[in-house]
Amino acid sequence: MPELYAPEMFQILAPDGTVNKPELVPDMETVEKLYRQMVRVRFFDDRLASLAKQNKMGTYALFGGQEASQVGSAMALKPGDYIAPMYRSTGACIAFGWEPRLAIMYWRGHPEGWRIPDHLNMLPIIIDIGAQFPHAAGVAMGLKMQGKPNVAMSWIGEGGTSQGDFHAGVNWAAATDSPAVFIIENNGWAISVPRAVQSKVDYLMRRADGYGIPGYLVDGNDVLAVHHIASKAVEDARAGKGASLIEQMTYRIRPHTTGDDPKAYRTEDEANDYITNKAPIDRVRKFMTDQKVWDEDREAALKLEVETEFAASLEAADNAPTPDPRALLEYAMVNPAPHLLRQREILEQRIKAVEHA
Amino acid sequence: MPELYAPEMFQILAPDGTVNKPELVPDMETVEKLYRQMVRVRFFDDRLASLAKQNKMGTYALFGGQEASQVGSAMALKPGDYIAPMYRSTGACIAFGWEPRLAIMYWRGHPEGWRIPDHLNMLPIIIDIGAQFPHAAGVAMGLKMQGKPNVAMSWIGEGGTSQGDFHAGVNWAAATDSPAVFIIENNGWAISVPRAVQSKVDYLMRRADGYGIPGYLVDGNDVLAVHHIASKAVEDARAGKGASLIEQMTYRIRPHTTGDDPKAYRTEDEANDYITNKAPIDRVRKFMTDQKVWDEDREAALKLEVETEFAASLEAADNAPTPDPRALLEYAMVNPAPHLLRQREILEQRIKAVEHA
């Protein structure tokens, strides 16, 4: 057997903010947009982490540390494109246009947070790992059949690549030449299980070869690299060149969810190393500062802006009306079957009983 | 991205019986063994095809044309090894030691044909495509944990490679470095669906790279090539080197099952081409004849031998006692639950009613 080629990790901006591939740096407007979005979603994540500590959230899957990976990919999309997110994709969803207010309500289990706005081509957040890939493949196949110049993008953790649905979804989109961009967010861990347990292969993007589609290995902490490759995959898909598989190397600096304690399985050093050496936001700020397009005033203004936005979102979420229990039986079917109508009666009785109590 | 390497199809014996890699031809005793086994199982398949036409079989999945692929791989195994067969693996099962009498009874739906003999490490024949791969991975993991020098071998069609279980099974064995040999019998068709519909990749064995294990592309009609590569994969597995994935290029010359009519989806020319140019048995006979270790007398003696064996197997199967309906509730549980005991009573009543009718 011939030797395997060694994939190189694609990087534009090194951790210290220096540029590897100057010819691939986009215009500074784009860089700033990516930066602002990263700061915005990361602030969201920071705040939800602390709200959770105050018991003001339900279980929430934190994405802090993965902001470049999520923002860089989601911002490669245009109106008319679709996303099929997983539980850790909140950053991508917000970058794609999901209102932070709704995201907060979603993670509190408020039914109005679960209602996906009509204008947003965001499929429901998937909890059971892997299932989102066949959905994305189906969306992509449908877009192709309609001749639309749009794509479907979906994310999965490196742990999720062991699931059957990962395979079924990527292979389907590949076989049907459908415009899907599949992203493996390799954050090193599946809860407590390290990457090495999932597979013997060094890089999961090698699987692309086995599906006959392009595979990319990307520094997932370099938002310029992520955005560049995601944009290439998206544009190829739009141009009728079919699906791609991207592996973005990143890291989850936080617990798996607000209910998890990483001390049970990894050292704090590991996270600290990431925060010190690979933090995705810092390197862009350094780069922009070096380029003299960013300074402390702008930073302060941005901070104020995201704080203000978040405060308003939180306030709106806090002030959302207590959900009506009738939501429990809404949308169960379009034309509810008789057994659901009987259950509606029971629900009305229970509501009445509480009101009278 | 670097270019993909182009896998070469491994072949020892060309279709015309000439040798490509003389240094890899095994001793003539082995060649003859493989040949005899191919003739034996192919005769079995021929006879079952005609018994089916006379309505003397249940639905049967013919394997004619794939005798090199099945015999060459199964005969790489030793006592203590396990096989996880699929519906088309009857040739492999017989080569592995399954009595033809039992195989006939199995395909007639006789419960005694379903009983797998205690000495035979053959897992049940799997009908739902793909499920056998996780089973084989589990067997292999167990063998490794026990420190046994044995392996698990399993087969799947090229269509089956699209299933989630294909992925879950191969990746598991790879990740756990378990002694499993996974064989894709690429016979070109999944019933009416051609290979190209299943996947965009040219060769399915490319997937091996994505699991971090060796992959092989083999002329599945060349029993020496199949046996050589399967033996290598088996020996590597025994030696603690983990799993492999082999793609054997072959062809199903017959209908998918005794209930299928291939005219609905492919030309007869295609099958004829195979029979004329790639027939696995012919090329070995030519080779052995050229080597002067085979002649018409031996061929006639072998033919008589396999006919005699089959006739005896068929007679024994024909004479098997009519199954006892009580078999329907045997083995449902080791310690039957009360509901099964109630059903046994009902069964006894039904048996009595028929006896008294």
Place this chain on the structure above:
Amino acid sequence: MTLAAERPTTESTTKVMTMAAALTDALDLALERDDKVVMYGEDVGVMGGVFRITTGLQGKHGKARIFDTPLTEEGIIGTAVGMCAVGYKPVVELQFGGFMYAGLDQIISHVSRYRYRSRGRWNTPMVIRFPYGGGLNLLEQHHDSPEAYLTHTPGIKVVIPSSAYDAKGLMLAAIEDPDPVVFFENIKLYRSLKEEVPTGYYTVPLGKARKVLEGDDVTIITWGAMVQTSLEAAKAAQQAGIGIDLLDLRTVSPLDLDAILESVEKTGRVVIVHEAGLTSGFGGEIAALIAEHALFSLEAPIVRVAHFDTMHSAFNPINHFSRPEPTHVADAIKKVLSS
């Protein structure tokens, strides 16, 4: 509940059809009528399916409307969820009901929940159709009757016709329906029965049982191939002077509870017949509903006739001792009358 007689009369032309032909006809009409309808699965395109239900449709409607796919049930169902999100109405085929299990996760976790989970933003108006049921001596898993896995799964409808007329009308109703529908096609009934079927477009409403026989003594509740099995036993009983109300549910979800209760209130004696295994089969739910809503009408314990609690075996020569046969239904009628 619709009586067999209450069939649309607006249709002038009818044709004698098998259930297989009636289904082909329905799929053909659906493809013609609604360009959002697309069909796919294993072998449905070029070959027209292993039971040839989609024969000729690719030739007529083209590969963009009906096509073969990779061999993966989780893929077929999972992609159908995505196809719905871009406005299609996929009508996908699984090759047999026994292979539904490989895609069951997508049905339970997504097809059934997508609308609820997105609060109406994403719908899944697909139809998942497959052959099911015993009696043809095919291989293991080709004979399963997996409806109870689906009736326990909220948010989906489950249709199981027993005649050519119903099969066509229910299929068209299922494709029209905005909720996801799983459509069971009995392999034994595909070609064993023929009847007059209108050649035009018509629907049979989901959720309405059909009264096959009218009688006062015993109610038999059943669906699919078991309608024929029960009918044989019922006719014999009728000849012996026993009046049988034979209800063909046609859709097990939604369930026509009104029709069931009306009959039970009249007869007081109930036999439920299904091809699936007994325990936790859908017959249990029906019996429970009767015990809740019509308990005091019952004059005898409810008797269920069902497959034994084992896999639908491939022991061809003896399977009929387990799978319900007319004699087993006859025994049940006797039993329910004897107490």
Place this chain on the structure above:
Amino acid sequence: MTLAAERPTTESTTKVMTMAAALTDALDLALERDDKVVMYGEDVGVMGGVFRITTGLQGKHGKARIFDTPLTEEGIIGTAVGMCAVGYKPVVELQFGGFMYAGLDQIISHVSRYRYRSRGRWNTPMVIRFPYGGGLNLLEQHHDSPEAYLTHTPGIKVVIPSSAYDAKGLMLAAIEDPDPVVFFENIKLYRSLKEEVPTGYYTVPLGKARKVLEGDDVTIITWGAMVQTSLEAAKAAQQAGIGIDLLDLRTVSPLDLDAILESVEKTGRVVIVHEAGLTSGFGGEIAALIAEHALFSLEAPIVRVAHFDTMHSAFNPINHFSRPEPTHVADAIKKVLSS
């Protein structure tokens, strides 16, 4: 049926344990006792599982006996089938009951059938264990109660304990049992209840219900967390002078029908409570069996209290309107007494 009082007295030492601790203890003892027992799944090794049920076991018994695996339920269950074939007794964990669906195909098609299909040559004496049930405001699918998918699947046993004592004894019995067992561990009960549990090895037999309360007026049949929910309602009823026979099934398959019938014959009034969705839930099967075997003992229609027929929603603030609560059981008691 075993009364709570009838507990083994041979054990001299007991300890106050939560159900979580009792389960850890059982798994520890099983690993010690039988070297064919191995445990694996997602996060069970280093971390000891998301609910920490296997905490400390890898440290004590080594990585060869309990280890983390790739993230695939079909792989975990499918490989366990193969492990059985080489003589192991795998005790595998799925992270939540709602993720069982991804491995359900392997359970329905293989775990349940392997013995039958090979006529005794290959057995599957594994245990598949997972947390399940509502009430903790976790994410969607983390609260499902999927027992009815399993009770309809022949060849497997289904255990759902409600107390620390039972959890330990049933787990050890499940591991000993030569048939495959699916073992449900209620997430709310893991740490909410404590009781004296023997520190040594003991088993609680599969298939025997436990009488939690004894009374003459109403039978409540339930399992898992709903035992506590029902108990609250039952105690209130008892204070109001209503006698409640409260049956904790402990194993829904095999079902202790004798215990059910004995109670129903005494009370004539039945309430069935389960956390899973109503339609085709296991309550239906129980009601059907009562309507078959004890019809004439019934003095009132059977009432089922269950989750609505929707996904177990993640609408935290309002879920208690759907998931059975003591008030709902109290309503049912009233209802069953009023007819």
